[in-house]
Amino acid sequence: MAPQLEPFFKQVDESSESFIDRLRKAVAIPSISAQDENRKDVFRMAQFLADELTALGAEVEQRPLGKQPGKEHLDLPPVVVARYGNDKNKKTILVYGHYDVQPAQKEDGWATEPFELTIDEKGRMYGRGSTDDKGPVLGWINVIEAHRKAGVELPVNLLCCFEGMEEYGSEGLDDFIQAEAKKYFKDTDAVCISDNYWLGTEKPCLTYGLRGCNYYSVSVSGPAQDLHSGVFGGSAHEPMTDLVTVLSKLVDPQGNILIPGLMDLVAPVTEDEKSLYGNISYTMENLHESLGSETGIHPNKERTLMARWRYPSLSIHGIEGAYSAPGAKTVIPAKVIGKFSIRTVPNMESEDVNKLVFDHIKAEFAKLNSKNKLDVWLQHDGKWWVASPKHWNFSAASKAVQQVFGVEPDMTREGGSIPVTLTFEQATGKNVLLLPMGSSTDAAHSANEKLDRRNYIEGTKLLGAYLHYVAEEPATQ
Amino acid sequence: MAPQLEPFFKQVDESSESFIDRLRKAVAIPSISAQDENRKDVFRMAQFLADELTALGAEVEQRPLGKQPGKEHLDLPPVVVARYGNDKNKKTILVYGHYDVQPAQKEDGWATEPFELTIDEKGRMYGRGSTDDKGPVLGWINVIEAHRKAGVELPVNLLCCFEGMEEYGSEGLDDFIQAEAKKYFKDTDAVCISDNYWLGTEKPCLTYGLRGCNYYSVSVSGPAQDLHSGVFGGSAHEPMTDLVTVLSKLVDPQGNILIPGLMDLVAPVTEDEKSLYGNISYTMENLHESLGSETGIHPNKERTLMARWRYPSLSIHGIEGAYSAPGAKTVIPAKVIGKFSIRTVPNMESEDVNKLVFDHIKAEFAKLNSKNKLDVWLQHDGKWWVASPKHWNFSAASKAVQQVFGVEPDMTREGGSIPVTLTFEQATGKNVLLLPMGSSTDAAHSANEKLDRRNYIEGTKLLGAYLHYVAEEPATQ
Structure with a gap:
C-alpha cells in the first residue's frame, strides 16, 4: 500500500x-x-x-x-x-x-x-x-x-x-x-x-x-642511463621495445583480455541477470554522444552495458620514463614503466588476478630473450x-x-x-x-x-x- | 716520403x-x-x-x-x-x-x-x-x-x-x-x-x-576527449591499445626491423669492408662500460660495430598524449602519438623507407579492425x-x-x-x-x-x- x-x-x-x-x-x-x-x-x-x-x-x-x-x-x-x-x-x-x-x-x-x-x-x-x-x-x-x-x-x-x-x-x-x-x-x-x-x-x-580496479606498473630497465639512438641503436637491447611488446600481449584492440585464465574468474551471466539489460533506457547514440565518436566496440546496447558493468576490462594508461613531449628526441630511454589497470567484477579476487597478471607478463618477457630486466607490481587495488x-x-x-x-x-x-x-x-x-x-x-x-x-x-x-x-x-x- | x-x-x-x-x-x-x-x-x-x-x-x-x-x-x-x-x-x-x-x-x-x-x-x-x-x-x-x-x-x-x-x-x-x-x-x-x-x-x-635518420610519428585517435577507464573500459576502442600493438610490429627485442622489404634496401657487406672491422680497437667491455650494463645484443665486437655503423636500427622513443607521470591515473587517452626513428645506411633512400614504413603501419593497423583513426608521418629525415x-x-x-x-x-x-x-x-x-x-x-x-x-x-x-x-x-x- x-x-x-x-x-x-x-x-x-x-x-x-x-x-x-x-x-x-x-x-x-x-x-x-x-x-x-x-x-x-x-x-x-x-x-x-x-x-x-x-x-x-x-x-x-x-x-x-x-x-x-x-x-x-x-x-x-x-x-x-x-x-x-x-x-x-x-x-x-x-x-x-x-x-x-x-x-x-x-x-x-x-x-x-x-x-x-x-x-x-x-x-x-x-x-x-x-x-x-x-x-x-x-x-x-x-x-x-x-x-x-x-x-x-x-x-x-x-x-x-x-x-x-x-x-x-x-x-x-x-x-x-x-x-x-x-x-x-x-x-x-x-x-x-x-x-x-x-x-x-x-x-x-x-x-x-x-567494478573494482587493480592498477599495475610494469618496468623494463637496461642501460645505466638514457642512450643516444644513433650511437647505440641496433647494438643494445632497448627497454622500450621490450615494454611495448609485453604491453601488446595484454589486451587486443577488440577489448579482449589476453591474460590466460583471467576470464575464467568471471561469474557467468545468469538468465535472471540478462533480463535486467533489455529494458534499460540507453542507446548506442548515448554511447556515441558521450564518446564524441562512433568508436564503440560492441554492436548493441546490451553488450555495451555488459562490457561496461559486468565484464572486466584492461586499459593501458601510459608509459613513464619515455619521451612524451611534442617534437622529436632521439633517445633510447634507460628505464620505462608501463601503467595499466584491470576493472574487476565478480568473482575476481585481487590475489588471483595478480598472480595471473604477474605470471603472464613474466612468461611473455621470457619469450623475448632480452637481457634487460623486467619487474611488475600492483600499485593499488579496490574490490x-x-x-x-x-x-x-x-x-x-x-x-x-x-x-x-x-x-x-x-x-x-x-x-x-x-x-x-x-x-x-x-x-x-x-x-x-x-x-x-x-x-x-x-x-x-x-x-x-x-x-x-x-x-x-x-x-x-x-x-x-x-x-x-x-x-x-x-x-x- | x-x-x-x-x-x-x-x-x-x-x-x-x-x-x-x-x-x-x-x-x-x-x-x-x-x-x-x-x-x-x-x-x-x-x-x-x-x-x-x-x-x-x-x-x-x-x-x-x-x-x-x-x-x-x-x-x-x-x-x-x-x-x-x-x-x-x-x-x-x-x-x-x-x-x-x-x-x-x-x-x-x-x-x-x-x-x-x-x-x-x-x-x-x-x-x-x-x-x-x-x-x-x-x-x-x-x-x-x-x-x-x-x-x-x-x-x-x-x-x-x-x-x-x-x-x-x-x-x-x-x-x-x-x-x-x-x-x-x-x-x-x-x-x-x-x-x-x-x-x-x-x-x-x-x-x-x-648513419642517417628518418624520424616518424604515428598517431591513433578515437574519442573526442580523454575517457574514464571505469566508465568506458571494455566498451570503446582504446587508441593506446591500438598504438602499442602497432608499435610492437616495428622491431623485435633482438633489434631486427620487422618492416617488410626494409632490409632489402641495405647494401650487402663486401669482403673489403669486412676486413676493416677486425683490427678496430674496441672490445665488448668498452660497450658494457658505455652502456653501464651488459645488455648488448651481439656476441662480439665485429657484429656490434656493424650493427651500430652499417646496419639500420629502429628505436621507439616514446608516446605523446598518454599518461607519463609517476603514480596512477585511470585515464583512457583520446589521442596518442608514438615516436620512433630509423637510422639509415647505404643504399636506403628516404622516400623508399617512408613508403615501406607507411605501408607496413597501415597494413598492421588495418588488421586490428579498430574504429579508431591512424595517421603516420615523417617528422624529419637526414641522409x-x-x-x-x-x-x-x-x-x-x-x-x-x-x-x-x-x-x-x-x-x-x-x-x-x-x-x-x-x-x-x-x-x-x-x-x-x-x-x-x-x-x-x-x-x-x-x-x-x-x-x-x-x-x-x-x-x-x-x-x-x-x-x-x-x-x-x-x-x-
Missing part, C-alpha cells in the same frame, strides 16, 4: 525556492578539499551543514579525523554525523554524502562564476558542487524540513554521514566507518548513498553494482561491489521512483568505483543502495557542473518517498 | 702553455647558442676567433645569417670564414668547426665551474666546449701560429668555416654552404671536419661514414653519409696519425648523424674527412666535459701534420 505522501510532496513544492536558496548558500562556499588554501572553506561548509541540521532538531556532531597524512600542517575536515529520530520501532537508514568539491576556476571554461549558483531559463542550476554532491546532501536536509513544515512524521530514524575529503581520496573515512559501525551506526538497517548519476537524462536509476537489487532497500527505492517519476527505474551497475560503498557494506553488514539525484549531463568534475531544478526538487521528493516505502517494507535482511 | 715536421712539432711543444691559455680564454666565453641571454656571448666568441685569426695574418670575414627563424628578436651568430694562403700551386683544404656550446650550469653536476678551464693532475682540462668544439677549432689556429713561429711555410691554403649555431640545429648554415660552394669555397680540394671523437681513449680514428676511406684525404690523415701517435688509426663510422658532413660533400663535390681530436671519455654535452691535454697538444700536431701529408698526395679526386 502506498504511503500518504501528498502533504510532504506539496510542502517540497512550496519550499522549492528556499531549498534552491539553501543550495545557493552551499555552492557559495568553495569547499575544495584538494587545495590547502581552501581548507578553511571545507570547515566552513561542515559548520554550515551542522547548523542547518541542528536548526531542524537533529543531534549533530563534527567528528575530527586528525592531521592530513603527508600534509601535517592541515587538519582533515570533520565527518558531520547526525541523528534525526531515535524510535526503536522504526527502521534506521544511514545516508552518506560529501560536502567537499572539485577545484574550479572561471578560466577552466566556465560560462558563469563557478561558486555562484546561476540558473538558466531551462532550470539548469550551474555551480561547482551543485550535483556532486551538495545537491544530494541538501536533499536529505530538505526532506527533514519538509516533513516538519508539513507536520508529517519522518517514518524512519535517519543517520547522516557527510564527509569533506571525498574528492581527495576520502582520507581517514574508512577507519572512521569501521570504528563507528558498532557504535554510532550500530542500529543501521540499510544504507543509502546519493553520489552517482542517472544513465541518461530522463529516467532515474538504482545502482546495485560497481568490486554487487548488491542484490531484490533487497527491500531497492524495492522501496523502486516504488519511490514510480511514485515520483511515474516510471520504473533502470537497475544499473557502474563501470567505475565508489570505494565507500563497499566499506559501508562490509562495516555494517547491511544492504547498500546507490540512489542518484543528478543526470548524465551534469558534468561533475568538469567546467559548467550543474544540477537540473527538476532533479533537485523531484529528487528531494524521491529521497523522502524512499524513506516512507522503506518504512513499509518487511524488515528482513 | 715523410715531410720534415720536426720544427713544427717542436714549436707546438714550446707553445703548448699559450695554446692552453687560448683554450682557457675561449672556454671563459659562455657561447651557448640555445639560450637567448647568451647570444651576445656567441657573438663575442665569433669576434674572439676573428681577432685571433686576423692577428696571425688570415683574411677573416664574419658573415651574417640574418634573424633567427621563429625568434626574430635574435640575430643568428655569424659564420666566421677565413683564408690563410692563396697559392694556386698548393691544395686548398676547407676546415669546419663550431664555436658555440651546449648549456652548462654548476648545479648540473659539474665538479668545477663549467666556464673556467680547470686542469687536474692527469692533464684533463675540464670546461664547457673544451672538446666540443673549441679545442679542435683552436687546433687549426694553433697550427697556423706554430708554423709562423717556427718559420715553416703552411703547405696548403687553409679555408676556415666556423659556425655559431651547431648546438641549436645549425640554423642558416646549409644555405650558406650551398651559396658559397662556388664562391668563397670554390677552390676547395678536400674538406676536414674535427667534431667527433675517438672510439676509445688510446687510439685515434678517421671516420668515413655516418646517411659514407666516404671512401681510400681517398688521398684519408691516406694523408692516416700517415699523420702514424707520424704523431705511432699507430695506424682505426677506420670508423658513426651510428649518429653530423648533417653538415653531407652538406659539404654535396655542395663542394669533394671528399670529406672526419678527423677527431677528443676521446670517447670527453663527455661532450654532459657535465664535466673535458679535453685531455695530450689530445689537444698532440691533436694540434696531428692537424698540422695532416696538412703536410695532404700537400704531398697526388692531386686526384
